[in-house]
Amino acid sequence: MATADQIKSLIKSHYSEDKERFPTIALQLAASEARKGHSSLAHEIKTLIEKGRKSSSHLKVIPHNPDLSGLVQPFEADKKLVQLIASPELKQRIDRIIREYLQRGKLSKFGFSHRRKILLTGPPGTGKTMTASILSKELKIPFYVILVDKIVTKYMGETSAKLRLIFDFISKNTGVYLFDEFDAIGAERTRDNEVGEMRRVLNAFLQFLEQDQSNSFIISATNNIELLDQALFRRFDDVLFYQLPGKDEVINLVKNKLANFKTGFDISSLPFDKFNGLSHAEISQACDDAIKETILNDKTKVTKALLLEMISNRKGVYFSDRS
Structure with a gap:
């Protein structure tokens, strides 16, 4: 069954109206149940998430013109x-x-x-x-x-x-x-x-x-x-x-993005120079890349080395485009 931390995270994301974090936590819960052999429950959770996304994806209708x-x-x-x-x-x-x-x-x-x-x-x-x-x-x-x-x-x-x-x-x-x-x-x-x-x-x-x-x-x-x-x-x-994020903003951004995923390191110890020149969006995408890679490799923690690798990849992509 869901851990106490997962339940608390679900409740927090619901009341903060975080439409990205809630399904992310729920999918993590489904993956955890699947690893325990509860494939039926995992499938039900995924199905509910997909239905919820479809029902809430409608946009406001512009008056016809x-x-x-x-x-x-x-x-x-x-x-x-x-x-x-x-x-x-x-x-x-x-x-x-x-x-x-x-x-x-x-x-x-x-x-x-x-x-x-x-x-x-x-x-x-x-x-x-x-x-x-x-x-x-x-x-x-x-x-x-x-x-x-x-x-x-x-x-x-x-x-x-x-x-x-x-x-x-x-x-x-x-x-x-x-x-x-x-x-x-x-x-x-x-x-x-x-x-x-x-x-x-x-x-x-x-x-x-x-x-x-x-x-x-x-x-x-x-x-x-x-x-x-x-x-x-x-x-x-x-x-x-608006400006590129400073050190404190980088730390807060990474903490927010990885809040619902275990990490094997102190986020405040990350070398800021590795993030220098990247925007908020680029750092967020690198964090998402690290989380997805962790999930695909059936790992339970995002490592410092993996996150820095994804940051390096993002720098390679964006700075080569800007040159």
Whole structure:
């Protein structure tokens, strides 16, 4: 039967609404039962998990508008602020955005509005998209991603027309809207390689952004803040800067990822230089790789050597791509 630690972990993951950790622990429990010869019970657990995943995988339905097809994509928000590994200052600023929305009535009595037009900037994999998901989850409003690559076209006027449709949708349907890879439309208007059409697109975006009076959150994310037009910054209520994880963040991230799996080493003793240059997402993926390798080899503990091997593999993949 399940161990006391497994039962406690299941209960904790349920009440923290961690939709990733709960099935992971349950599958570990199934594997443990299978090793004990309880194959029927293991199969039942796996079947229940699969059924649960299918029933909860449905996305919020966008009100029918054929013109928005392929432009606005709904996503299920499954992250909470406590799950974000970031500097205390960054988490405080995200918490302030949440508090202002929850108490927007109090602010409006004094003539203020809550901050909701936010620019997120920093290296890939450092938590920008996760932040948009967190806002949706914490505030219990839908989460949509605007597919910027589908907006920009070569036909004069078509991109601005698509932007108008999107902002009209934003004004009528309260939610968190993420414009990812925003520099595709927010590039500086004076750049030599920018054509007149793109300058018109940026001007249209600035106009729509300034005119928007909805309760929706308009989140723009970029990996290249230096490309953005300076006129953008005064249109946003806040600018959040994301960085690669420092030593303490690396330790907390690894601890969180391996929390439900036994380790044969002290996580705080990991050599930080081995993680240097990797993003939160890359480190998380390396931890997942180590867990999966441990499971496939019928081992009970993630070893220090295995984790560092997976970190090295990730560095090899990502840094070769970046060179």
